[in-house]
Each structure stands twice: as structure tokens, then as C-alpha cells.
Amino acid sequence: MHDYQKRLALNLLAYAVQKNLSASQLCSLSGIHLNELSQESNFSLTTQQLNNLWLNATKLSQDPLFGLHFGESMQAAALGVVGELVRYSRTIGEALTHAAAFTQLITDLFAMTVTRTDQSFIIQFIPDTNRWGKSPFVFRQMMDFFMAFTIHEVDGLLLKKIQPTMVSLPVDGPDLLQYERVLRCHAIQNDANYVMEFDRRYWDEPILTADYELQSVWLRKVIELDESNSAKKSLSARITNFLMANAYIGVPSLDAIASNLNVSSRSLQRKLQEEGVTYQQLADSIRKSLALHYLQAGQYPVKEVSYILGYNELSAFNRAFRRWTGTTPVSYQKGQSAHHAEAT
Structure with a gap:
């Protein structure tokens, strides 16, 4: 199951290890059990634990621009939500x-x-002032990370490097040269707003590894459900629609769905129980359909299907698939291949 903050934390630790830091020490200082974080479980990070992780990583690395450099180094595939979005988008504009x-x-x-304007497109990061004021240092590290990651996430997926024509953020002094290098821009403005502007020509730049077929399939299903449920939609139907519409990037956690619907996880669970269903059942239904689609297509190894669905371990995917179908993913895929061979 995807837990995007957990995935981000794991990648942060991996980057810290590259800088000769101890993952165990970082977790210990941050009040996190490394085993729970690294294993497939329902373990979720608290806001304080994530803040502590950023603070300690920056301190121990002695790199005040830790977030900026982390964003520069991380590739799209490392972060499930953005990586899959980029992978299945046709153009830069669509991915963004x-x-x-x-x-x-x-x-x-x-x-x-x-x-978008006639000449450019603009990405702006708008702070939630009620939240970032409690941890301004972590906020700045996260802002640096996302601005750098936005630029560098598509490296290797295009025939050219994307470069902004203008960047604004609060920066001056000796750090300016580092921001110019990482953000690939010499027109950086010292401003309270976090903004990046790009030439409009990048908007339609094709992504080399794009595969849009699956998204189209799920979107058609959503349209059909919207029509059949237009009179009255239950909460479970709304969540199912959301999951299907975005299944090409994996299945989000209960907490992520609750956040998207602006309710607490406990409230969401209670409302679904009143409808006689659990979020796990809804999510598994989508995962099963998604797994069957990928395996029937025959274009993806079982291990890759497992990763796309958000499983950290292939064994966990095997157990889930056997529960859904009574067989293993490998056996199912071989059976589909044999069936196609007989048909031809």
C-alpha cells in the first residue's frame, strides 16, 4: 500500500546514507523505529517525526541546503505518486x-x-500559513526539495533538460550560486513567493516513456459510474471513482484518501462501515482489477506490477493475488500467455 510520506522518508534516509550518515542513528534521534519504517506495515509517520527527520538529517550532514540537494538527486521513480504520474503522462504539461x-x-x-499564459507556464507553491509557521525550518527544506525535484524529476524522460526562465524565493548571499546551479536558472529573484516560470514550449514536450492507455481505460469506467450514480452517490462510490480515476499511479493509503476528502481517517472509516464496506475492500478491488489488467497485457514483469501497485515486497503481492484469484501472478500470467497463443 502506498504511504507517500513514508516513501519520502525512506528516500530521505537513502540519500542521507549516501552522505555517510547512519540511517539507524537518524531514526533513533527522530523517534522512529527503522524496522517499522522499512517493512510493509500500517506504520505511519507523525508530523513531528517527519519534522525531526528533516532537522536531524540537515544537522548531521552539516548541509544547510540539504532539501535542495536531496531534490536534485532524487529521480521520479523513487517517489511513487509523482513517479507514476510522470511515467503515465504524455507531456510535461500533463504530468505537472x-x-x-x-x-x-x-x-x-x-x-x-x-x-499557463501565451508565452509561459508558471508553477507556484502556496504555503499553508497555519501549518508552516510551527516548523519554518522544515518548511523551507521541503520547499527547496520540491522546487529542485520538480525540475530534476523528468531528467532522462525527455530529449532535453527543462530549465526555468525565472525563479523567485527568499534567497540571497552566498547560497545564491547553489540555487542557480540546482534550479538551472540565473534569473533568481529574492522574493517571499515560491514561483518558477518556464517557456511555454516545454508544456507539450513529450515524455519518452509515456503509457497513457491504462489511465484512459480507468477514466472511461469513471464516466460510466458517474452516469449510473448521478442521482445519488454513496461515499464508497465516490472513493471507488477516485481510486479508479487515479489507479494508474497506484492506490493511496486511507489517511491520504481522508485528507483528500477533508475528513479524519476515523470518521472516514466509520462512514464506510455504515455503508457495509471497508476502505481495504475498496482498495483491494481496485488493486485486483489493476493487477489483472497489467498481467493480461503481458508487457510487464510480475515484479514491476507489484511495484506499480505499491507493494514493497513481491511476496506480499503474491499473497494478495492468491487471495483474490486462488493462483499466483506468475501462473496467471503464463495462463494468459498460453490462452493468447491458442487463440492465434
Whole structure:
């Protein structure tokens, strides 16, 4: 199951290890059990634990621009939500539009907006002033991370490197040169707003690894459900629609869905129970359909299907698939291949 903040924390630890820091020490100082974080479980990070992790990583690395450099180094595939969005988008503009809609799955410190003009498109990160004021240092590290990651996440997926024409953020002094290098921009303005502007020509730049078929399939299903449930939609139907519409990026956690619906996780669970269903049942239904689609297509190894669905371990995917179908993913895929061979 995807837990995007947990995935971000694991990648932060991996980057810290590259800088010769101890993952165990970082977790211990931050009040986190490394085993729980690294294993597949329902363990979720608290806001304080995540804040502590950023603070301690920055302190121990002796790198005040830790977030900026972390964002520069991390590739799209490392972060499930954005990585899958980028992977299944056709163009830069499409990928950024999806990414803006899902920023809240990773952080509640700010929102991301994307607007277009005749000559450019603008990405703005809008802080939630009620939240970031409690941890301004972590907020700044996260802002640096996301601005750098937004630029570098598509490296290797395009035939050219994307570069902003203008960047604004609060920065001056000796750090300016580092921001110019990482953000690939010499037109950086010292301003309270966090904004990046790009030439409009990048908007329609095709992503080399795009695969849009699956998203189209799920969106058609959502349209059909919208029509059949237009008179009255239950909460479970709304969640199912949301999961299907975004299944191409994996299945989010209960906490992520609750955040998207602006309710608490406990309240969401209670309302679903009143409808006679659990979130796990809804999520598993989507995972099963998604797994069957990928395995029937025959284009993806079982291990890759497991990763796309958000399983950290192949064994966990095997257990789930056997529970759904009574067989293993490998056996199912072989059976589909044999069936196709007979048909031809």
C-alpha cells in the first residue's frame, strides 16, 4: 500500500546514507523505529517525526541546503505518486497538472498550482500559513526539495533538460550560486513567493516513456459510474471513482484518501462501515482489477506490477493475488500467455 510520506522518508534516509550518515542513528534521534519504517506495515509517520527527520538529517550532514540537494538527486521513480504520474503522462504539461493535484498526499505545508499564459507556464507553491509557521525550518527544506525535484524529476524522460526562465524565493548571499546551479536558472529573484516560470514550449514536450492507455481505460469506467450514480452517490462510490480515476499511479493509503476528502481517517472509516464496506475492500478491488489488467497485457514483469501497485515486497503481492484469484501472478500470467497463443 502506498504511504507517500513514508516513501519520502525512506528516500530521505537513502540519500542521507549516501552522505555517510547512519540511517539507524537518524531514526533513533527522530523517534522512529527503522524496522517499522522499512517493512510493509500500517506504520505511519507523525508530523513531528517527519519534522525531526528533516532537522536531524540537515544537522548531521552539516548541509544547510540539504532539501535542495536531496531534490536534485532524487529521480521520479523513487517517489511513487509523482513517479507514476510522470511515467503515465504524455507531456510535461500533463504530468505537472497531475502532480499539482496530488501534492497534498505528500505534504500539508503547501499547495502547488500550475497556470499557463501565451508565452509561459508558471508553477507556484502556496504555503499553508497555519501549518508552516510551527516548523519554518522544515518548511523551507521541503520547499527547496520540491522546487529542485520538480525540475530534476523528468531528467532522462525527455530529449532535453527543462530549465526555468525565472525563479523567485527568499534567497540571497552566498547560497545564491547553489540555487542557480540546482534550479538551472540565473534569473533568481529574492522574493517571499515560491514561483518558477518556464517557456511555454516545454508544456507539450513529450515524455519518452509515456503509457497513457491504462489511465484512459480507468477514466472511461469513471464516466460510466458517474452516469449510473448521478442521482445519488454513496461515499464508497465516490472513493471507488477516485481510486479508479487515479489507479494508474497506484492506490493511496486511507489517511491520504481522508485528507483528500477533508475528513479524519476515523470518521472516514466509520462512514464506510455504515455503508457495509471497508476502505481495504475498496482498495483491494481496485488493486485486483489493476493487477489483472497489467498481467493480461503481458508487457510487464510480475515484479514491476507489484511495484506499480505499491507493494514493497513481491511476496506480499503474491499473497494478495492468491487471495483474490486462488493462483499466483506468475501462473496467471503464463495462463494468459498460453490462452493468447491458442487463440492465434
